[in-house]
Amino acid sequence: xxxxxxxxxxxxxxxxxxxxxxxxxxxxxxxxxxxxxxxxxxxxxxxxxxxxxxxxxxxxxxxxxxxxxxxxxxxxxxxxxxxxxxxxxxxxxxxxxxxxxxxxxxxxxxxxxxxxxxxxxxxxxxxxxxxxxxxxxxxxxxxxxxxxxxxxxxxxxxxxxxxxxxxxxxxxxxxxxxxxxxxxxxxxxxxxxxxxxxxxxxxxxxxxxxxxxxxxxxxxxxxxxxxxxxxxxxxxxxxxxxxxxxxxxxx
Amino acid sequence: xxxxxxxxxxxxxxxxxxxxxxxxxxxxxxxxxxxxxxxxxxxxxxxxxxxxxxxxxxxxxxxxxxxxxxxxxxxxxxxxxxxxxxxxxxxxxxxxxxxxxxxxxxxxxxxxxxxxxxxxxxxxxxxxxxxxxxxxxxxxxxxxxxxxxxxxxxxxxxxxxxxxxxxxxxxxxxxxxxxxxxxxxxxxxxxxxxxxxxxxxxxxxxxxxxxxxxxxxxxxxxxxxxxxxxxxxxxxxxxxxxxxxxxxxxxxxxxxxxxxxxxxxxxxxxxxxxxxxxxxxxxxxxxxxxxxxxxxxxxxxxxxxxxxxxxxxxxxxxxxxxxxxxxxxxxxxxxxxxxxxxxxxxxxxxxxxxxxxxxxxxxxxxxxxxxxxxxxxxxxxxxxxxxxxxxxxxxxxxxxxxx
Numbered sequence: 001x002x003x004x005x006x007x008x009x010x011x012x013x014x015x016x017x018x019x020x021x022x023x024x025x026x027x028x029x030x031x032x033x034x035x036x037x038x039x040x041x042x043x044x045x046x047x048x049x050x051x052x053x054x055x056x057x058x059x060x061x062x063x064x065x066x067x068x069x070x071x072x073x074x075x076x077x078x079x080x081x082x083x084x085x086x087x088x089x090x091x092x093x094x095x096x097x098x099x100x101x102x103x104x105x106x107x108x109x110x111x112x113x114x115x116x117x118x119x120x121x122x123x124x125x126x127x128x129x130x131x132x133x134x135x136x137x138x139x140x141x142x143x144x145x146x147x148x149x150x151x152x153x154x155x156x157x158x159x160x161x162x163x164x165x166x167x168x169x170x171x172x173x174x175x176x177x178x179x180x181x182x183x184x185x186x187x188x189x190x191x192x193x194x195x196x197x198x199x200x201x202x203x204x205x206x207x208x209x210x211x212x213x214x215x216x217x218x219x220x221x222x223x224x225x226x227x228x229x230x231x232x233x234x235x236x237x238x239x240x241x242x243x244x245x246x247x248x249x250x251x
Numbered sequence: 252x253x254x255x256x257x258x259x260x261x262x263x264x265x266x267x268x269x270x271x272x273x274x275x276x277x278x279x280x281x282x283x284x285x286x287x288x289x290x291x292x293x294x295x296x297x298x299x300x301x302x303x304x305x306x307x308x309x310x311x312x313x314x315x316x317x318x319x320x321x322x323x324x325x326x327x328x329x330x331x332x333x334x335x336x337x338x339x340x341x342x343x344x345x346x347x348x349x350x351x352x353x354x355x356x357x358x359x360x361x362x363x364x365x366x367x368x369x370x371x372x373x374x375x376x377x378x379x380x381x382x383x384x385x386x387x388x389x390x391x392x393x394x395x396x397x398x399x400x401x402x403x404x405x406x407x408x409x410x411x412x413x414x415x416x417x418x419x420x421x422x423x424x425x426x427x428x429x430x431x432x433x434x435x436x437x438x439x440x441x442x443x444x445x446x447x448x449x450x451x452x453x454x455x456x457x458x459x460x461x462x463x464x465x466x467x468x469x470x471x472x473x474x475x476x477x478x479x480x481x482x483x484x485x486x487x488x489x490x491x492x493x494x495x496x497x498x499x500x501x502x503x504x505x506x507x508x509x510x511x512x513x514x515x516x517x518x519x520x521x522x523x524x525x526x527x528x529x530x531x532x533x534x535x536x537x538x539x540x541x542x543x544x545x546x547x548x549x550x551x552x553x554x555x556x557x558x559x560x561x562x563x564x565x566x567x568x569x570x571x572x573x574x575x576x577x578x579x580x581x582x583x584x585x586x587x588x589x590x591x592x593x594x595x596x597x598x599x600x601x602x603x604x605x606x607x608x609x610x611x612x613x614x615x616x617x618x619x620x621x622x623x624x625x626x627x628x629x630x631x632x633x634x635x636x637x638x639x640x641x642x643x644x645x646x647x648x649x650x651x652x653x654x
């Protein structure tokens with residue numbers, strides 16, 4: 001089992017957002033987490049990546065046999081977890097390439113591997129840039145600063161390609177993208193898919209799932225997974241909305 | 252309180268003025284956060300011993316004694332300032348019109364009274380000095396001492412000079428209070444770039460007074476990089492006394508545990524059509540204290556002045572303090588002036604973003620702090636100095652954050 005979430009509860013301040021999440025993800029699988037606004041989708045993604053704003057009040061998360069909740073965000077990354085941000089942060093004064101060089105070499109150090117040199121980086125970056133059709137000039141600029149919505153999301157997938165995570169969590173990666181950008185981003189994600197890694201796609205809309213086909217679809221509502229199914233569930237949600245699930249819960 | 256054989260009446264008078272006031276205390280408005288009160292009661296050596304540390308810089312100030320070693324560039328002279336004034340009456344007359352010492356500043360008197368010698372670095376009209384002149388300012392004493400140093404830089408019309416100053420304390424030195432006065436005269440169309448690197452020991456108190464007079468069409472780019480010292484005070488005064496004068500003031504201070512760094516700047520616009528740009532940035536770590544006090548005067552005749560001031564600070568520790576006070580006094584009506592100061596913490600979202608990619612908290616903080624200070628470093632055009640400063644600042648930040 002790659003990821004095993006058991007009875008996960010998390011709060012921000014006094015407010016409980018996640019109220020008992022159970023989820024298992026195996027290598028090679030793509031899981032979609034859908035749900036109406038405010039259901040806790042982004043919170044789940046943030047808690048898994050280790051954002052300090054949220055407090056885990058109970059439950060466990062095991063990632064490749066390790067207690068994920070015990071690890072600092074950078075250790076989670078080094079263990080192979082990746083979060084593509086819904087709103088990538090603009091960081092003036094730090095270029096994407098320098099940032100990625102630091103990240104890759106710190107992760108390699110964590111794993112006891114030799115650092116890459118400038119030539120190896122150049123070669124690797126060049127290959128990964130082609131995955132998301134991103135060019136050098138963008139990567140030399142300050143990280144995300146003044147990037148368009150599409151450029152920011154492509155930059156996220158570029159970083160994912162460079163870091164080659166075991167588990168990628170895409171948090172609303174489709175938001176703010178036009179159909180062409182969406183296709184480029186989805187193609188990038190699909191190229192990175194392998195039997196050894198897994199993907200969790202967090203999305204409000206079904207349209208991203210036309211391009212990234214999920215093996216499982218889960219509906220998150222009020223901090224709990226209230227329904228799970230195959231990819232056909234996403235289509236049904238697209239057609240019927242969330243109300244029929246909510247009313248079936250007796251609410 | 253102190254005794255010395257003073258020969259000139261000017262020195263005696265200066266000493267009397269100093270004695271009447273003493274070292275600045277926190278009751279003095281301009282020294283509120285940077286009191287030197289304790290020095291009023293200290294037993295210190297007032298005439299420090301001669302020093303001869305190895306240094307490759309052509310211009311050296313060792314325990315207050317300034318010398319020029321090696322070959323002077325063509326068109327540059329180095330001589331005692333009295334001699335310069337006596338043999339150049341025209342320039343002596345101009346000198347009389349220089350920056351008046353405005354603020355209550357007993358340390359200026361102390362320096363005038365006790366400084367051993369005052370030399371002038373003199374760049375003659377039309378001379379452009381190609382290679383930067385390095386100035387090593389070295390302190391090293393065997394017994395707690397107060398050291399007075401003074402240097403005059405005189406640029407005639409159309410002259411051009413780059414000065415790279417490095418102030419440091421030798422290893423093993425006892426406690427020292429260093430009181431350094433510089434007066435710089437930049438004539439018409441002259442151009443001065445001056446980089447100050449202040450990397451002194453934790454038992455050093457260093458006060459730098461730099462008074463700059465600029466005439467029409469001149470440009471000065473001044474950089475103050477404050478890296479280390481228990482106490483660093485920079486009094487930087489620009490007297491913009493010509494038209495189309497360009498004054499650029501750049502400062503970066505990175506105080507750590509038990510360090511205080513205080514920047515007091517004055518830009519005094521006296522004539523029309525001139526500009527000043529002031530960019531100061533600070534990273535405060537440990538229990539450091541920072542002070543920025545920036546005054547801009549725009550006198551009634553100084554129409555069409557553009558004067559801009561910005562001071563931005565990051566508190567990289569919950570125990571650090573920053574005090575900022577911008578002061579604008581504008582008497583002309585057709586001017587463009589702005590000022591802004593900010594003091595904040597590192598952006599938590601940015602830190603999380605970097606960490607989520609595998610960068611450790613310590614490195615993420617260093618990376619963001621460097622990105623923050625880079626703007627000031629990047630303005631240094633002397634490559635070798637820029638690289639050295641970058642390395643020193645990285646190591647200072649890493650060391651201070653690790654505590």
